[in-house]
Amino acid sequence: MPLNESQFQSVCSTARRAAIFHSAADALEWDERTGMPIAAGEYRAEQVSTLRSSAHQLRTDAHYGDALQELLQHSGDLDPHSDQAATIRSLHRDFVRDQKLPLDLVTRLSVATVRGQQTWDDARKRDSFAAFEPALTEIIALKREAGSRMAEGTSRSVYEALLDEYEPDAKVDELNPVFSDLKQQLSELIVAVTDSPQQPNVEPLQRSFPIPSQRAFSRDVAEWVGFDFARGRLDETSHPFCTTLGPNDCRILTRYEEHWLPSGLFGTLHEAGHGMYEQGLRNDWFGLPPGSYVSLGIHESQSRLWENQVGRSRPFWDWLYPKAQQTFSGQLGGTELEDVYFAINQVRPSLIRVEADEATYNLHILIRFELEQALINEELSISDLPEAWNQQYQQCLGITPPSDADGVLQDVHWSAGLFGYFPTYTLGNLAAAQLFDAAAESLGDLDGMMSRGEFAPLLEWLRDNVHRHGRNHSGSELITAATGKPLSSDHLMRYLENKLRPLYGI
């Protein structure tokens, strides 16, 4: 029996309506983080939760679920990567997952994580893990319950079911060997870098760079690499992010530091990378799987590729540096490109993930990935977490956090219930390197293009190989299709070795 076309349209129409509510909520949250009056928070939370629950109601409606079930049964003849098949599979999958979580559990999780973030914020200020422990214990218990329910009837483990929310179809058994290869090789490289007598001088980047000039320069850079300002905007906020409020409305947000030029510049390139992915999704499928990003890992690959593979490359700086010197002539006029290039590629073990360089960053992630698995699998008791954290930091990065505030309490994620989220950062770094190599192979002289400020061919390649596929393939299928092989640590390691060994003379 062929697919019931009108049933398919009706399901799409419900999902599009839900997307309207979600995108309106996203707009309210964007506003909340860019300049909402301070007293307006309470009602804003009510608006957002009403809109999101209106969307949730639509997408958990029994008739909607029945229609998806029927469509799924009759979609056997479709190409599994076609728009229709992907739409049915992905919406059905979301429906099944949402159905598995009783409203009561969803509510308890929501309350626990809202409170959890407040408790965490307070505990971090007081540098007291003990103050956060009860909240974390409750959140982990609830996440474990949610994970167990979502894993029911599947081959997934509890942790995998949680990971699945951010990285659909990712398998821990496939990630573990890739990540452990990476950890091994990366640690060796970082030791060599750290031990080298040749070190960069970052002082030129710490001079006073007036924020209005940084703002104008960052906007230009975002536009030059390909972010479309007719379909998006760039604003400022305390915790940079990217959000999409409609098919032609992508908002990226960054943060400038007067005495640290890389913060605003690379932050903007990072968010522009996210933004260009969103701008490359298909407008006609907005709010539906073929027009949605495939996974957080692939999303992060796009931001990292533009921030690092492009933004910290020598050819890019051959092109950008004269412009930077023109804008910041007082600050950079007398500094050689060589020196700035070394400074923006400094690698140095440090305590704080969000301030880490592109090499050590992954060790921060791998530590969290191991610890959160152990917590969810009850192999590590919550009270032992700070000690385990500090041991790992000493072992992997050679430093022991002097306080929990700068150690186990530094990230908001666990307090917000985000278990299974961290590994997507490193997946993104691996995918960025692998995709960039494939693009370079396909485009020929990519270095030459970058040194002439020609970014359109690279963006076009990403459009064709990543963006326009939406959710029609899984993240790992996409990587294999685009690069000819499954995700590995080889490309990231080769990229880092090729860059860092000459710079550090090792």
Next chain:
Amino acid sequence: MPLNESQFQSVCSTARRAAIFHSAADALEWDERTGMPIAAGEYRAEQVSTLRSSAHQLRTDAHYGDALQELLQHSGDLDPHSDQAATIRSLHRDFVRDQKLPLDLVTRLSVATVRGQQTWDDARKRDSFAAFEPALTEIIALKREAGSRMAEGTSRSVYEALLDEYEPDAKVDELNPVFSDLKQQLSELIVAVTDSPQQPNVEPLQRSFPIPSQRAFSRDVAEWVGFDFARGRLDETSHPFCTTLGPNDCRILTRYEEHWLPSGLFGTLHEAGHGMYEQGLRNDWFGLPPGSYVSLGIHESQSRLWENQVGRSRPFWDWLYPKAQQTFSGQLGGTELEDVYFAINQVRPSLIRVEADEATYNLHILIRFELEQALINEELSISDLPEAWNQQYQQCLGITPPSDADGVLQDVHWSAGLFGYFPTYTLGNLAAAQLFDAAAESLGDLDGMMSRGEFAPLLEWLRDNVHRHGRNHSGSELITAATGKPLSSDHLMRYLENKLRPLYGI
């Protein structure tokens, strides 16, 4: 039988939920007018209409209407100005009105006015009333149909039913004598002013006032008079307005002209007046009648009072001018207060309503009020409108528009279906003068307070006598209660005479 308390709560909860959807739509519209990417308009329109129709659905639900009907039947013992009585009366009234408009008519009106505004915009650019006439004809026919339906079963005329949407319970028979008094007296005063050899020199206000300085100064002025920035913000847009996105989230928007200081400064005071009204409404009744503005006329009275009765007064400038001279020392350092005070109170017949001074402004309105009544009542054919417009301008203001673009095509209102809206501007001007006099009488030395920059007592008086009553009284009841008599033209005329005669030496 006493009121069913749980039924009352259920009705309120529905109305509050509808208000959440409307306020989310308002937030999206605010964003649309402050910096949304240019390509994002189409989806934004879909978001806004989905949210508004979700609200409409809630407030036209049959069970909701039945509950209101029952509550109304049992509310006879309540004080008619109590929160409960006002809530029931006003929500019931909205329900009945909305029920009278079939969905099909609402949709046709919405399509016709969206298209109408585009057609108008285009026709104005081409200076062709003929290009707008078919669209206007359709809109008037639809508004007449809507008005007839809304008037059914009431004592209202068709025009009154339209007016009622903006100025509930206003009666044309009561407005007409007040407006015709005003027209008569105002025309005489304006002739005298125009004929006077003593005229202001506005050149000092046309010097170059850098926009960043204007922005900072206007923000200070808004804060000094009492706009609360913890619960609101001030932004820029091409057509200034005020919108409220939540009980603690009032947004005012203004526009600066480098070579015309009054534009940004009085625009800000005007919007701050609107904003302070919204900020004075009761938070606990947000989205319900006791926490809603009563009418557009009363809303306008608050903006006009701060813009004109306060902002263009001599005591205010005694206090403000030294500050203005400090901010704009290069531009105003050598100009006497006398001269600036005369310049900001210039009265001069002109073509364009939105650029008119506080005296001639009302003639612009009265012309529109008469013409739109004649159109709705079919006493004037649409093709004769431009000629009727030009005749009125010649008769009332002594000038004939050289083009339809600067004549009958200058306002967006009719193309947007806003018939019955214009008179609320003049109602606001009348009410502003009358309320200000009552406040002055009650507060004693209001001039002295203003000259010392003390605005809190005046704001407090407005809070007590206007803001906190929400919709518990009608607009005209509110004026009578606050000032001891019904609205008349006496106070505005006396205010203008007292100011203009000495300035112009007449």
